[in-house]
Amino acid sequence: MSFNLLVAVSLLYVGFLFLVAFLAERRAKSGAGRWLRSPMVYTLSLSIYCTAWTFYGAVGYAARSGLEYLTIYLGPTLVLTGWWLVLRKLVRVGRAQRITSIADLISSRFGKSNTLGVIVTLLAVVGTTPYIALQLQSVTLSLEVFAEASPRTIAGPQEGNAFWVAAGLALFTILFGTRNLDANERHHGVITAIAVEAVVKLVALLAVGTFVTWGIAGGVGDVIARIETSPLAEWELHPSRWAGLIFLSAAAVLCLPRMFQVLVVENADEAHLATASWAFPLYMLLMSVFVVPIAVIGLERLPAGSNPDLFVLTVPLSEGRGGLAMLAFLGGLSSATSMVIVAAIALSTMVSNHIVMPLWLSRQRVGSAMVAGDVRYVVLRARRISIGGVLLLGYLYYRFSGGSEALAAIGIISFAGVSQVLPALLGGLFWRGATRSGAIAGLLIGFTIWVWTLFLPSFGAAGPMSASLLAEGPLGLGWLRPEGLFGIDGMDPLVHSLFWSIGLNTLALCTVSILSFPSPLERLQSAQVVNVFDHTVGAQGWARGSAEAEDLLMMAQRILGADEAQDLFRKQAEAQGKVGQLPDTTPEFVSDLERDLSGSVGAATAHAMVGQIVGGSSVLVEDLMRVADEAQQILEYSSQLEEKSEELAHTARQLRDANEKLTALSVQKDAFLSQISHELRTPMTSIRSFSELLREGGLAAPDQARFSLIIHDEAQRLTRLLDDLLDLGVMESAQxxxxxxxxxxxxxxxxxxxxxxxxxxxxxxxxxxxxxxxxxxxxxxxxxxxxxxxxxxxxxxxxxxxxxxxxxxxxxxxxxxxxxxxxxxxxxxxxxxxxxxxxxxxxxxxxxxxxxxxxxxxxxxxxxxxxxxxxxxxxxxxxxxxxxxxxxxxxxxx
Amino acid sequence: MSEGKRAARLIDIADEVDAENIPLFLAHQTYKRRRLMDAARLLPLLGLVLMMFPLLWLGPENEPRTATGVIYIFVTWAVLTLAAYLIARRLSGPLPSEPEAGERDDVV
Known part of the structure; x- marks a missing residue:
């Protein structure tokens, strides 16, 4: 078994993968590759969950801790069989909101907050870098196995192996991961190559397992018997670790950036999820079914002190099965490379969308999104640099983390780190009340506790945490000891960290969410995400008419590419009944466009870019809602005022009427009093003067008669007047x-x-x-x-x-x-x-x-x-x- | 999004079938579909219980055997996978184009 042959075969295999990716990409472009989007390819792409850490490491894990390695697969099995509960909604939201990464989802759900995007991105980078380092290490270690086994080694510089592997992976990822800024962010070439790798690693592990079970041992019964007599006969079951690790791996399969990429972003049809719900558990079952036999045989056959992490390679080699060992090596290489490629794509998308693009945009002048440079080029370049950066970080981590001891444990530590997103993810998915402040608080607290209780201690006493700090806590504060928070000692460090970080993370999310008040955009987005099954209408955030269609087209061309953008605009124009012209920039159209763009550059960036063009007169949802609120208040206030003023006018009119009436009455009363005194005095005067004349006597008879008549008449007038007054008085007193x-x-x-x-x-x-x-x-x-x-x-x-x-x-x-x-x-x-x-x-x-x-x-x-x-x-x-x-x-x- | 026309699948109409304000009495088929979705929801719970079951094997004296554990876990794992397959197939397979003959509409 020549080392050079191995290198040659490996290079051939890698060349084959390049070809597969290239052909798949071409077929997808010509629209012929329907099988590329089959549920089986989707399921196989999920296999990036099984990295080199599980390909080699599962056997090592089993050799050290018995059946505990199974927890790593049982968690995802539960999540996948429960796809109807969580994954289906996650995928639906991902499609409805054109989500590009887990950071984008969290950012989008909590009001397109870029702060959250940055936090999740950083968390993902910190959590993933050691993992990439672990993959590089596994490839280097496996190469060393062959180098040692080969007598005529002309091996290259050992330290350089990891570097060249990293460089090659960067090249592949850049070639096939950033070919286009697909609106859906799907990578046919990469996914197809990964599906091929998934088959290779499964076949390799099954081949080794078959060889061990039927080649070395005498079949299943014999293997069971050998287990009974091996050091692994007793199952050292730790309940807290068993339950904790199942929870952790279930959380990780949802939160790992690379898993989110293949599960949600690359998903083409929800029905593929249905297939994956049984096919992926089956895949993991097959991947792990021979782990214990290989471990048992390895412990039995190989000299004491052999690295159990490499049993998958060393058992066939020690039996003289060079070809099988090479297949196993290719399986391990596949596991490592597929993980690194997808992780690099996922991370670079997050870094470019949430860190580089916002920075670039903030350096541009307002309104210059369509004139300054080629946005499409900027995005692609940002992504390529990010991929290089991510792999470089992984390589550096590998170089400087030193011994393999620290790295071996990093897989689970990494899981615990990215799992800090879980509360925000599930809270955002199922709870309308989860707010941006709550998510930020939860993430920061969970992340801090994870770093303090798990990540930093993982470097051992030689790392940033001294032995005394681990034993006594910072500044002698015992209750802050990294492995015994609040004075509760004796827990398994992982379970301890998991409980406090996820627990306080969730508590902070809930408490702060309940106490804080979300912005209008947050409330809109929360409804869109939580009720995604009820309505999948887009957020309508843009004012009509203020954005120029040409500017939008120019910007869209730079991000989506000329053909796609023009196609989009033409369809929109046709839908508006304006064939051959630019479409009107209706709010619906701008929202649609924003969603399409967010498929390429993330929700927050797309929102900001469209905002730049729609420009000074852009109306954000917040503005609209605030305006609507104010208008409503003003409307209510003014209608109240109107009502009151009408009431006042009415009262005033009544008062005026009453006043007029009173004035008139008063005048009339004065007139009447003078009248009545006149009326009374006149007859009285007549009566008195004529009766005096009569009393003096000496009047002629006719005069006497005339005077008597006058007196009589006047008396009658008086009587009549008094009668009238009396009448009225009686009437009025109702008597x-x-x-x-x-x-x-x-x-x-x-x-x-x-x-x-x-x-x-x-x-x-x-x-x-x-x-x-x-x-x-x-x-x-x-x-x-x-x-x-x-x-x-x-x-x-x-x-x-x-x-x-x-x-x-x-x-x-x-x-x-x-x-x-x-x-x-x-x-x-x-x-x-x-x-x-x-x-x-x-x-x-x-x-x-x-x-x-x-x-x-x-x-x-x-x-x-x-x-x-x-x-x-x-x-x-x-x-x-x-x-x-x-x-x-x-x-x-x- | 797969191209062209395809037969409707339960997964496509799940939201209507799954609506909360549905009438008390459903057609037999709709009722069955809702129970199928219930099964899909309950399956992970069943899985969780089965996977936690070995924790009860721990006694004060005895440590469970690895061989027993391997057999138990892989058998339950396979059963879970099979159940997931049966449910997923019915959820994402093409719907029957017409109600079966003699289908009653008034079954609870």
Whole structure:
């Protein structure tokens, strides 16, 4: 088994992978490679979960700790079989929001916060770098195995191996990982190559396992028997580690950046997930089924002190099976390379989208996203540099972490680091109330505790933490000891760290989320993510019309590429019914475009770039919602004001009316008082002077008679005036008793006309045939009303030929009697007061009354259960008397 | 997104079938589909219980045997995988185009 042959075969194999990736990429471009997107390829791509750490390390793990290695596969098995609960939603959100990485998902869910994107990216880099170093180490170690086994070694410089491996991986990743900025961020070439590698590593491990089980041992029964007699016969089951590691590996399969890349970002169809739900557990089952046999045989056959991590290689080699060992080597190489490639792609996407692009954008002037340089080129270059950087970091870590002892444990430590994203991920996925502040607090606390309790101690006493610090805590603070926080000692360090970091992380997420208040964009995004199954409509964040379609097209071309961008715009224009033109920049279109762009550069960056073009007049969702809120408040306030001012106006009007009425009344009252004193004094003066004349005697008989008559008349006038006043007073104090009885309306009218003495002064028009109604009322009182109305017409009608028309009709249960004269009527401003007491509209003495007539009429009608009202628009003065046919009820009530 | 027309699958219409405000009485087929989704949700719980079961083997005296553990875990693992396969196949396989003859609509 020549080392050179191995190198040659390895190079051939790598060349083959390049070819596979290249062909797959070409077929995908021509649209022919449908099988590239089959559920099986998807499932095989998930196999990057099984890295070199599991390919070689699982056997070592089993040789050291028995069945505990299975936890690493059982966690993902539970997650995959439970795909309906979590993964399906994760994939749906990933597709709906065009998520490019786990950092993008967290950032997007919590209001497109780039702070969160940066935190998750840094966490992922810190968690993944040692893991990449571990892969490089496994490749170097396995190469060394062959170099030692080969007598005629012309091995290259040992230290250089890892470097060349890293460089080769960087080249492959850059070639196939950054070929395009696909809107969906899918890498057909890479995924296909990885699927091939997945098959190779499975076949290799199965081949070694088969050889061990049936070649060395005598079949399954024999293997079981050998287990019983091996050092592994007793299963050293640690309940806390068993449960903790199953939880940890389940969390890791969701949170590892590379797993997120293949599970969510590269997913083409949710149904592929259904296939993977059983096929990937099956894959892992097959990968781990021969681990214990290989470990047992290795411990049995190989000399004590052999590195159990390399049993997969050394067992076939020691049995002289060079070809099998080479296959195993290719399997290990596949495991290492596929992990590194996908991890580098995932990390570079995160670094370029969340760190490089925001920095680049912030250095650009506002509004220059479409003029300054080629954004597409910048993104690609950022990604290529990031890939180189990530691999360089891994290489440096490998070089400076020294011995393999520290590295061996790093796999699980790495898992624990990236698992800090789990609370934010699940919280964001299922809990609307999880906020950005909560996620930041949880991540920072979890990350800090992880670094303090697990990551730093992992370097051992030679690392940054001294033995005394580990034993006594910082500055002698015992409760801060990295492996005994809060004075609780004796836990397994991993379980200890896991409990405190994930526990306090979750607690911080929940507490801060409950106490803080999310921004509008956060609330919008939380609804979009948590309720992704209810609605997958996009966030509509842009104002209409302010963004120029040309600018957007130019920017889109630079990010998506000219063809894709033009295609997108053409389709949009067609959808808007504008064939051959640029589409209108409707808010929907801009939101769609933003989502497409975020598929390439991440949500936060896309939001910022579109924001630059939509520019000064850009309206963010926050702005819109704030404006809407304010508008709503103003609207409510103004409608309240309007209501109040209307109320005020109404009151003011009423007050003004009342005031006018009062003023008029006051004037009338003054006039009336002087009038009444005049009215009283005049007859009294006449009576006194004429009675004095009579008492002196000596008058002629005719004079005597004339003077007596005057005295009599004046006395009558006084009586009448006093009667009126008395009447009104009695009426008002409701002490009058009505004398109800049947009466005929014509009779009452006849009596009233006769009594009003209109002869020669007023023509009365009547319609006798329509007056013939019987009613029950107080006839005397009612005819008094009629007399007053008729007398008024006689007194005040100013027509040269005064006429009064009396019409009668029935209206419901009432009789309506209208008295309309042909005079000028009563002017509008006086109508309000004509029914008040003491009112006379003219001062002319000819009226001969005291201004009490209408007031008396109104009182009488009220007592009779009817009313009297002034009718406007009837030509002259018009009064309507409404009389109930039966007045008894009201009278009784009175 | 696969190209062209394809038969509807339960996974495509799951959200409608899974809606919360559904009527009390469902067509037989819809009812069955909802129970299938319940099975998909319960499966990881079953898996968790099965995987934690070995923790109960620990007694004050005896340490469980590795051989027993290997057999138990791989058998349950295989059973879980098989169950996942059966559920996934029905969730993502093409739906029957028409209700079967004699399908009753009023089954609870």
């Amino acid at each position: 009058v008793s009505l004398n109800l009885g049947p009466a005929r309306l014509p009779d009452l009218l006849d009596r009233a006309i006769a009594a009003a003495a209109t002869e020669g002064q007023l023509t009365i028009r009547r319609e006798p045939d329509r007056e013939d109604y019987e009613l029950v009322t107080d006839g005397d009182r009612l005819s008094q009303v009629f007399i007053n109305l008729i007398a008024n017409a006689r007194k005040y009608c100013d027509s040269p030929t005064p006429e009064l028309t009396i019409t009668v009709r029935e209206d419901g249960g009432d009789l309506v009697v209208d008295f309309v004269d042909n005079g000028a009527g009563i002017d509008e401003k006086s109508r309000a007061i004509i029914f008040e007491k003491f009112v006379r509209l003219t001062d002319t003495a000819s009226a001969g009354g005291a201004g009490l007539g209408l007031a008396i009429c109104q009182e009488i009608m009220a007592r009779l259960g009817g009313d009297v009202a002034y009718l406007s628009d009837r030509g002259g003065a018009a009064f309507r008397v409404r009389i109930p046919r039966e007045a008894s009820a009201v009278a009784a009530a009175g």
